[in-house]
Ligand SMILES: O=C(CO)[C@@H](O)[C@H](O)COP(=O)(O)O
């Protein structure tokens with residue numbers, strides 16, 4: 001049964017970069033819950049996207065028709081982490097997640113994000129173990145499991161991510177904390193239910209949504225698949 005806590009977070013990586021403000025508004029009108037903002041530095045990953053100035057320019061567009069704000073979910077694929085995390089906090093990010101191997105001081109980076117008023121998250125690549133959660137789970141609001149190797153949209157879902165989602169869900173239950181469990185990479189209407197069944201509650205989708213002309217239809221298909229779960 002679909003939970004009202006499910007969130008669909010379209011990734012702007014696959015949006016039309018020439019019309020980003022329109023794309024944010026259109027995908028919110030089509031039913032997006034969050035906006036996923038992939039920051040790539042051509043160092044931690046071999047690709048380059050957008051910085052904090054683009055985030056602050058888009059912030060006023062991240063609103064529903066009734067005026068409520070839609071959370072901006074910043075996924076930092078950058079090394080080092082801290083300076084850019086602070087700039088994104090100032091640019092209006094709501095969630096800021098980073099890859100623990102890209103920070104020399106993971107706990108300090110997490111605390112610095114919270115001190116700026118944002119919700120901190122940790123991101124795990126397909127071959128990165130969850131061990132750092134032993135020492136950080138009480139400090140974070142989001143765990144992001146990568147189901148592709150980071151750097152590009154449009155890749156195929158890596159099935160072993162499902163086992164990692166299950167393991168992350170067990171850790172969240174054991175912590176007793178309210179932590180969102182997000183999955184990113186290769187999610188489509190035809191596999192989203194499996195990801196939810198493994199324990200995820202938040203679903204990033206880039207090419208599946210922005211690659212189709214009718215964003216509303218894709219998001220509706222995803223919600224139907226979650227309801228059938
Ligand atoms: O972080 C990343 C890629 O590094 C993602 O957020 C992708 O943008 C997801 O794109 P699709 O796999 O859904 O096309």
Ligand SMILES: [Fe+2]
Nearest residue numbers: 038075184204
């Ligand atoms: Fe992402």
